[in-house]
Amino acid sequence: MTPRHQRPLGRRKLLVALGGAVVAAPAVAALAPHALAETDSDSDTGTAAPKAAGALPLTIVNSTGSFGNADVHVYIVGNQDGRQVRVTPDGTVAPVALSDNGADGFTDYAISLAGSGETTLSLPYLSGRIYVSLGEKLKFKVVADGNGDAALQYPAGWVSSDPNYGVLHDCAEFTYNASGMFCNTTMVDMFSVPLAIRLTGAKDQTTGTVRPGGRAAVFEAVRQVEEFAPLVVDDRRVIAPGHGLDAGLFPKDYLAPYIDEVWSTYTGKDLTVTTNAGAFTGRVRGDRLTFDGPAQVSFAKPSTRDVLFCDGALAAPNDGTTGPVAAVVGAGFNRSTLLSSAAQPTTDPASFYGTALTNHYSKAVHAVTEDGKAYGFAFDDVADFASYVQDTAPTGIRLTLTAF
Incomplete structure (x- = not known):
């Protein structure tokens, strides 16, 4: 399938x-x-x-x-x-x-x-x-x-x-x-x-x-991470970090060090993203992560908000090329797998959320x-x-x- x-x-x-x-x-x-x-x-x-x-x-x-x-x-x-x-x-x-x-x-x-x-x-x-x-x-x-x-x-x-x-x-x-x-x-x-x-x-x-x-385990896991703890609203709900960011409850630059490291890493080596359209090979050129392959697609460096909402610089148009690549890159950022594997998407859940800077809400x-x-x-x-x-x-x- x-x-x-x-x-x-x-x-x-x-x-x-x-x-x-x-x-x-x-x-x-x-x-x-x-x-x-x-x-x-x-x-x-x-x-x-x-x-x-x-x-x-x-x-x-x-x-x-x-x-x-x-x-x-x-x-x-x-x-x-x-x-x-x-x-x-x-x-x-x-x-x-x-x-x-x-x-x-x-x-x-x-x-x-x-x-x-x-x-x-x-x-x-x-x-x-x-x-x-x-x-x-x-x-x-x-x-x-x-x-x-x-x-x-x-x-x-x-x-x-x-x-x-x-x-x-x-x-x-x-x-x-x-x-x-x-x-x-x-x-x-x-x-x-x-x-x-x-x-x-x-x-x-x-x-x-x-x-x-x-x-209860979700509420407790989110409370254990300092930056994520304000997302817990009593015993009613846990708010996703993107909405927390918009409400001033979550740091707007939380993922910035990880994003910067991804940009630095792929200035010197290739990142491969495989989608139904084929394999795309990308490097950071100038200030954009640019992929060649079935089509050329590129992305500006995303913000923490872009990553959490999978939008902005990581928006996925319905074009069969940029959209699927954006989805894979966005998932890699949220699951913090982009530095551990230069071939995306990764499929082993044991490799997801393994870094300190990650989407601890999704992990929970x-x-x-x-x-x-x-x-x-x-x-x-x-x-x-x-x-x-x-x-x-x-x-x-x-x-x-x-x-x-």
Whole structure:
């Protein structure tokens, strides 16, 4: 099977699809890439993929052990045919509307769980997120975007002024269409509620499961690193370092010594990056890391923020060349493997996060999942280490809130 990081990167972000230019641009900008993967054909054979059929059973399982079903609220929001929509409790799609805002200025799109046991819902074709909140409901607000169209403000749990900052919540991401179900858990923005996905169909796949005690282990591991400790918000969540940087909680030059050393190292020797387009050989020329190969691509020296968000100097356009190389280089920076190996991507997780200057947040979330997979940063799909599964003939999806 072709590694996912070698496939087209064209829909790594859901910002435009969800109309994220409204409030929570940060919330939607960092959605994990595979929620909108190209899926019209089988990437290995080039043949048409089986077609999914209609509404998909979605089962929500509350195994928190800390909250009863009455205290768990579910929200299914996203985009369908260019419109921002939400799913009603009966499984129908409703466009978001300004009139949905209540007297308090917020919508109530919550779907309640059954009184006990599992809750089965119906999931229509949609690209978006399944949010869960515990103890309190989330405050979604419909506003008018720049074109005057109704758009939804998403929770931004890393922003202290956000109305949902005090609410315990998290989400999973998906695209479900005629080509199948493509879904993942995500820690790209933050980690709060342990979630696991089981996708059945042509195969039976599970990902994202946090081992017993894993949630507490993440909080503790992040607290142990001085620069990362401010990212822990009580017992509610751990904020991803990029958002922490923007909030003044994380040093903006944290990775600068490592970035400088990479630039210095590859001034005198080659860095090879292999993607689906072929092998690219790069050196620092002037102030840019320039690769020759199937095409010439180059990158300015990134900032710490560029690395953490996999953006800016490491932005990945949908061009089949610069994008895939940016993804591999971005992953190498986050996993701190660029100095230990001049051939990228590296595929041995034992070699990841081995330096003092590394993405300790991503290291912590990977360490607690049963399959070692997580979305700790936007290019965590490089070498297939993201908590992502897909099925072109799905029969059901289960989202489990696992034990705290």
